Amino acid sequence: MFQGEGYIFKIAKKIIIFFVVGTxxxxxxxxxxxxxxRWQDEDVSAEKMTVDVLxxxxxxxxxxxxxxxxxxxxxxxxxxxxxxxxxx
Numbered sequence: 001m002f003q004g005e006g007y008i009f010k011i012a013k014k015i016i017i018f019f020v021v022g023t024x025x026x027x028x029x030x031x032x033x034x035x036x037x038r039w040q041d042e043d044v045s046a047e048k049m050t051v052d053v054l055x056x057x058x059x060x061x062x063x064x065x066x067x068x069x070x071x072x073x074x075x076x077x078x079x080x081x082x083x084x085x086x087x088x
Contacts, residue, residue: 071087074087075087
């Protein structure tokens with residue numbers, strides 16, 4: 001009945017892909033329910049916006065760039081070892 005051990009993994013992979021795609025499609029519809037003003041911070045000030053622009057956003061960009069750099073470096077070592085599938 002089964003065509004080997006790889007058959008189970010193919011089915012599991014298809015199920016996981018279906019679940020991820022379905023989640024990515026359905027999550028934005030649920031997110032609109034949380035887009036209400038009841039959680040909005042009423043205490044918005046120029047100081048908070050300045051700290052956000054000058055500190056938080058640059059730190060986020062730096063963290064993103066560092067994460068990309070670490071991934072690229074680790075991927076190069078994975079490629080040298082012939083196991084690039086494990087890098088993802």
